[in-house]
Amino acid sequence: MDWTLECDACGATALPAGLPGVCACGQPWLVRYPQRAQTLVDRTELRRRHGMWRYRSWLPLARGEEPVSLGEGDTPLLRVAATGREVGLEDLWIKDEGANPTGSFKARGLSAAVTRAVNGGARGFVIPTAGNAGVAAAAYGARAGLPVRVYAPATTPAPLLMQIRWFGADLVLLDGHIGDCGKAARAFAAETGALDLSTLREPYRIEGKKTLGLELALQLNWTLPDAIIYPTGGGTGLIGMWKAFGELRDAGWVSGRLPRMYTVQSSGCAPVVRAFAEGAERCEPWAEPWTVASGLRVPGPLGDRLMLRALRDSGGGAIAVSDEALTAMAARVARLEGIDMSPEGGAAVEAARALRERGDVGAGERVVVFNTGAGWLYRSPELPPP
Secondary structure, X not given: OOOEEEEOOOOOEEOOOOOOOEOOOOOEEEEEOOOOOOOHHHHHHHHHOOOHHHHHHHOOOOOOOOOOOOOOOOOOEEEOHHHHHHHOOOEEEEEEHHHOOOOXXXXXXXXXXXXXXXXXXXXXXXXXXXXXXXXXXXHHXXXXXXXXXXXXXXXXXXXXXXXXXXXXOEEEEEOOOHHHHHHHHHHHHHHHOOXXXXXXXXXOHHHHHHHHHHHHHHHOOOOOOOEXXXXXXXXXXXXXXXXXXXXXXXXXXXXXXXXXXXXXXXXXXXXXXXXXXXXXXXXXXXXXXXXXXXXXXXXXXXXXXXXXXXXXXXXXXXXXXXXXXXXXXXXXXXXXXXXXEOHHHHHHHHHHHHHHHOOOOOOOOEEEEEEOXXXXXXXXXXXXXX
């Protein structure tokens, strides 16, 4: 394999043999590709391929290996003029990750993680989830023919739980939040040998999420937006995109200033927003987290240091919005644009409005917000539309 693992916290390095977890210091491994050189000829060739794995030369896939894939990636990047007028932005775009096979951006990370794990000898998986990651793990585990145990809060939206069961995973519901589910998942992994697919506890979900940034650059004809607004729970998408933009710049595929990265969280669970405002390098766990945007209900993210660095290095920031505001915005955008917005996507658009109002984002700047999942996965069928 022509990549290595590096700990950004302590500087340790390791070979990627077997099933790596985290560094001995407890922090995540990041994948580095010192032996790969990307040329502009390679950039042109990408347009002949399809899906997330068109970027295989940027991903942890060895020669001769085939990915565990369901056709993830190539999600729409849609200009939303009507929504832009409402929030005061002339060049607003939505990257709609709800179009992925399992209904969310989690398909990207779990495709990469399961691919690497299968080739590393995994015989089963376990994952804690706020919803979408569990659906993706169940689906990609089924695709690989391996068992999956999923721990989820009992308050997870029912359609997400139904999808996890539908793909054949062993679903265990717990009282509490995703942190409690993470403890149960680690105990199960220690007891059974199942590979823990928790956010950043293996190095490859970041690489799958990195394709969010690679794909955005391709869709914008190898330019990058001025600002990206990203709903953030565990943070792999934010970390992965910032990693991708640096790699694209180093390869000469993009030039100029990289996008300002903005995190949005719910005011009911905003550890990254609080740490950013306080100038801290790490997050303090959020007491009694609650939000209807279940993907944002992560009280103590392992990747906090990497997220905060990306926000500061990019010149971006962090903002919290209320559940009432994000829910109303998700419904409003659905009616204006025909995009099935998740609560997290509603949070991103509401954050765009708030950032414009306080002057962080200019009216004429190109801004991309992420709808990280399909809204139908959060809605009980008996509920009337808002």
